[in-house]
Amino acid sequence: MxxxxxxxxxxxxxxxxxxxxxxxxxxxxxxxxxxxxxxxxxxxxxxxxxxxxxxxxxxxxxxxxxxxxxxxxxxxxxxxxxxxxxxxxxxxxxxxxxxxxxxEGELERDPTARIVSPRLRRFLPSLLSPADVEVLLAAPKGEGWRAERDRALLEVLYAAGARISEAIALRTDAIEPSLRVLRLTGKGQKTRVVPCGENARVALARWIGGGRMRLPNAAQRAEVFLSKTGRPLDRLTGWRIVKSAARAVGLPSDVSPHTLRHSFASHLIEGGADLRSVQEMLGHASIRTTEVYTHLDTEHVLAIHRLHHPRG
Structure with a gap:
């Protein structure tokens, strides 16, 4: 060869x-x-x-x-x-x-030990302002099962900062409505408890007790988010729900499920949340991954200064 x-x-x-x-x-x-x-x-x-x-x-x-x-x-x-x-x-x-x-003792030396990793610029998906998030969350219209499901999914992605894989894997027994928290299962099957807020709690309650119950086999399914055939929602469909909602309200074409997760973290930092708490809510193994949001917060502060300071 x-x-x-x-x-x-x-x-x-x-x-x-x-x-x-x-x-x-x-x-x-x-x-x-x-x-x-x-x-x-x-x-x-x-x-x-x-x-x-x-x-x-x-x-x-x-x-x-x-x-x-x-x-x-x-x-x-x-x-x-x-x-x-x-x-x-x-x-x-x-x-x-x-x-x-x-x-494991299979090699005496690591041939990569002296190789320097390339320095990469860190890129984040697009971020939405709080006002744009409100517009996006209100995008699903109507009272049918699909609108109820899509609203609940969007709320979970933003209110809990969930990855799309975590949101579609959410189970009905992982919701604590009285405490307004969700148990999300993330990378490496690690579970974390995340607050979800009143709006998300209401959207989930309406979906689980309403439209979801009209789908085939819903009572036998543990997953919260189901398709019209009663099967668990797949990742691609979850992605499309977000893209469709963004398109319907005229938001940028690069809005994705991760946009909501990053917006969640950025808005928390801008609001004064400490980095360690945000790390725990995002499920980051290292706080260095979360530190990128401090740079976003700095940009936010500079923008406010330029806009409002007389010598900005």
Whole structure:
């Protein structure tokens, strides 16, 4: 098989040692970290691409792989037009893999240890003002089951700062209406309790006790959000509900479920919430991930100063 120069080599001839190591690594992530199946599949693809490339370039033993091999692979990906964020992700997964092998005693050294991760600009999805959020949440019109469901979903996404995957996985027994809190299950099957507010509580109550009960098999389903056939709502449909609502009220085309989550966090910071509390509500493992919202708050303060200060 000819060598691929862009790091996109196939995996048909992956050496047995490589394949076994990948399987062991992914099994450990599944059992110990509880990563989602889609995440594990993506990691497998990244690793098999790297290892197939190194094998085709003469490195057919794990111990033979050097930092230059990984650097050359990343360079080949860049040359093929792969974005810097994706290249950085390739390096992150490779680093996790080789550190695992060192910890397990399968390797003496980590070939990624001295490779410097590329510095990336951090981009956030578009943010909505509180007024625009109100417009979006009011977008579903009418009294039918679909409008009730869509209103409740939008409320959960903003009121609880939920990811779309968390919202569509929400179960009826995870709602505490008297306390106005939700139990969300996030990445790694970690559960957190998040306040949801009165508007979200009312929207959920109307949906669960009203339109939802008119759908097939609703009484047998634990999931809050269902399709017209009574099946749990899938992620793509949840995404489309948000996009459709934004389009209906003339909001930007890049509004997405994550826009509501980021707006939730930004509005909390602007309102004076402490960073640690926002981290807990978002379910971020590291507070560094949440710190980006302090920059957004600074921009907000500067904008207010420019608008209202006589020398702004």
């Amino acid at each position: 000819p060598k691929a120069q862009d790091g996109s080599a196939g995996t048909a001839e992956l050496p047995r040692e490589f394949a076994t190591a990948v399987d062991d690594f992914l099994t450990a992530l599944r059992v110990e970290a509880g990563l989602a199946r889609t995440t594990l599949a993506a990691y497998r693809g990244d690793l098999e691409r790297l290892l197939a490339w190194t094998a085709e370039h003469g490195r057919r033993r794990l111990a033979a792989i050097r930092d230059d091999d990984v650097i050359d692979f990343l360079g080949a990906r860049r040359a093929a037009g792969i974005g810097e964020a994706t290249v950085a992700h390739h390096l992150t997964v490779a680093r996790m893999f080789f550190r695992f092998l060192v910890a």
